[in-house]
Amino acid sequence: MIMNFSDPKSNVLQMGLREGMKVADLGSGSGHYTLAASGIVGSTGRVYAIDIQEDILKNVQNAAHSAGRRNIETIWGNFEKAGGTKLRDHSVDAIILSNVLFQLEHVEEAIHEIKRILKPQGILLVTDWAGAYEGMGPAPEQVVSEHKAEELFITGGFYKVKDFRAGPHHYSIVFTAP
Template identity: 45%
Template structure:
């Protein structure tokens, strides 16, 4: 079963006025869902290293009249690579990204750095690849990674047949 980002974000307690950062935003499905959920009040940062994907997100936000979407070209694996102030974000979304990263620890550290005290990181990643040939980043490894960076596991949530979902709290 596939669960759409619009449904999955109901697990994230997104409220108007918050600051949300989508690390590795890709084509922006979670960016758009979060921006709609906030009703234009607050900001959602689409952060990716691929400029062409960020251009697509920007176009989609404009087309859908979502003025609370901001684009940041950045490398989540770099030290302070996200270009956001420390302690400035309420929620970091990390969806279908960990399995792609070389330095997963750097990305988790960067999430911890930008989050406010009490802020949350929502991690969604593959349990198995749809194509069958890809490498996944197991849920147990994600838990270990985020706990080592000073997060506490808050809850797991349903993310579909091929994904796991975990919310960590700073």
Template identity: 35%
Template sequence: MPPQGFLNPEQVLQNWDVRTGEKVADFGCGPGFYDIPLGQKVGSNGKIYAFDIRLEALETTRAKAKLFHVFNIEPTRADLELARGSGLRDMGVDKVLVANILFQAPNQSAVLDEAVRVLRPGGSLLVIEWNDNDISHPIPSSKVNKEEIKTVILSKGLILVKEFAAGSHHYGLVFTKKE
């Protein structure tokens, strides 16, 4: 049975094996929706790199981190559609989260290329996007077809390990980068 409700970060993250001490990149963090629970999961020895192109989103993420006393979150402005746009080193993180940004990205492939570049072998990528048939989508013409995005990511050498309902309006896909 799918989780109830619009989109609950704690429920979504139950589908992703985030461990203490890991480094996680959140591509398109927005107001830090996932960053507080991620920061709590990785603990003080872990790190959350929270990327967004919008300064106001980063300020909100920074304020939430302070409010919840989660000090391992590093909000950073980045254009993830540019080559090496995150500024992270190659294979420098254990996990990459790409949640609700592909429908906004004119160059989805470039965002995914950057995610694959920074992900270590054996690391995992979590993609969250709007369901194809959801009529409440903010920009209906820009929905990201689940089968198409799976094909694109598989073509980049990742392996699909899990599909799940990420709330009542979204799907989740977990991929692993080959060792």
């Protein structure tokens, strides 16, 4: 059986990324969103793949090398802690947060770190599971609904730009920083 999942490139295109932008993919995992953003921001841009799992970042490095992408930098970090991304204040134009919201233990701290590194009026893409799907994705009690995600980030000071279906099992919301 073939599963139809979210398409990182289609979702990243919804952000309005441009050549030369700096993007942080927080909780980058295997790097699908990192690679999608890398192709859009081009050789003058930069994508930071940040993950708490050091081993998985090696896979991102290998995928970047195989794809000939030299604009990807991997960072072993924890964005649930102040300074955990190891990036400077207001240093990125956009942030991708894909399939990690349901895993966060310290959401408020994560939102503070996102605000710290994102430039004013910067773009934030939040993509996550819309539900629990018989063993795919998070357990039912871990699912962060689209409404709850919107509430968390608006309470955190972000402005909602739009939302869209990010595939049959995911939602996406685009925000801007204050």
